[in-house]
Amino acid sequence: MERRTFLELLAAGVITAATATAAGFLVPRLIEDKNAAGFGTQGSPLPKMARDDTVYPTGQPFVFDAPSITKIPVPYGTINAIPEFPGTFALTVDDGISSEVVREYTRFCKRTGMRMTFFVTGQYPSWADNASALRPLVESGQVQLANHTWSHPSLLKTSDGGVTDELGKTHDFLFKTYGVDGTPYFRPPFGNHDARVDSIAARLGYTTPVMWHGSLSDAGQITPEQLREFAHKWIGEQRIVIGHANFPAVTQCFDYITELIQERKLQPVTLNDLFLKA
Known part of the structure; x- marks a missing residue:
């Protein structure tokens, strides 16, 4: 099975990370449980992102408008x-x-x-x-x-x-x-x-x-x-x-x-x- 197809099935929940590993595919490391310090603490520290202080002009058109839905x-x-x-x-x-x-x-x-x-x-x-x-x-x-x-x-x-x-x-x-x-x-x-x-x-x-x-x-x-x-x-x-x-x-x-x-x-x-x- 091709790697891309395998990852797509993983994303859809059809297969599991364990199955992927057994098949020899390198898959993204997922956060799957919480520990005593709280969910997600296993991850490495996040890099600091550059701050963007852009002020968008008042009245600039949005890409997406609000929907008109019943x-x-x-x-x-x-x-x-x-x-x-x-x-x-x-x-x-x-x-x-x-x-x-x-x-x-x-x-x-x-x-x-x-x-x-x-x-x-x-x-x-x-x-x-x-x-x-x-x-x-x-x-x-x-x-x-x-x-x-x-x-x-x-x-x-x-x-x-x-x-x-x-x-x-x-x-x-x-x-x-x-x-x-x-x-x-x-x-x-x-x-x-x-x-x-x-x-x-x-x-x-x-x-x-x-x-x-x-x-x-x-x-x-x-x-x-x-x-x-x-x-x-x-x-x-x-x-x-x-x-x-x-x-x-x-x-x-x-x-x-x-x-x-x-x-x-x-x-x-x-x-x-x-x-x-x-």
């Missing part, structure tokens, strides 16, 4: 695509290990009008560090914030009370810091959930677990070239695609992602753009 009731239960909305594409970005990557995503959205949904892991300082810059985009509806738990455990291995605490702490953080209610959307870490987890989440108002149809595969460190390959493969009509605000490769791919969305004549959307909130 909303439908929010789905109850798991979603992994948006088949009801031809021409749309939903980028969803998890975690937030890197404050600088969250900052660059914020600048990207401000510069282009890109619409996207962050699934916030509340323990990371990035969300407080970038609140002043991100809050106006959240208030306007261009960027949506949803719940990715507080410390990124596998909820299948977490007690009932622990699931409540994980979702509840990030829920409270989003309200206190951004003034938003993260319900009804949550993304279980690693995609791990079952009927028990969903029932507990639903009692808190989180009735819609959000999975994905494709991945940028950047939870761990990969190269910009690899990320562009995954973007080319998975960004498409009616797809929910997952990325991560963890490592800087994606910040070198924003122009490529913008051009890809334009070439494919896609309308970027948040989940709130599509669904009526009960």
Whole structure:
């Protein structure tokens, strides 16, 4: 099997990193669990990115406009695509290990009008560090914030009370810091959930677990070239695609992602753009 095909199957979740290793393929090192110091601490220190203080002229046209969509009731239960909305594409970005990557995503959205949904892991300082810059985009509806738990455990291995605490702490953080209610959307870490987890989440108002149809595969460190390959493969009509605000490769791919969305004549959307909130 060719290396590219193998990596595409890995991104889609059809095979695992262990299978890839056994087959002799070198795959990106993924962050797969948390340790005593917290999820993601296994990664090497992030390089400091050059600060861009460009002030974009008032009234400069956005690349992407706000959508004109007739909303439908929010789905109850798991979603992994948006088949009801031809021409749309939903980028969803998890975690937030890197404050600088969250900052660059914020600048990207401000510069282009890109619409996207962050699934916030509340323990990371990035969300407080970038609140002043991100809050106006959240208030306007261009960027949506949803719940990715507080410390990124596998909820299948977490007690009932622990699931409540994980979702509840990030829920409270989003309200206190951004003034938003993260319900009804949550993304279980690693995609791990079952009927028990969903029932507990639903009692808190989180009735819609959000999975994905494709991945940028950047939870761990990969190269910009690899990320562009995954973007080319998975960004498409009616797809929910997952990325991560963890490592800087994606910040070198924003122009490529913008051009890809334009070439494919896609309308970027948040989940709130599509669904009526009960």
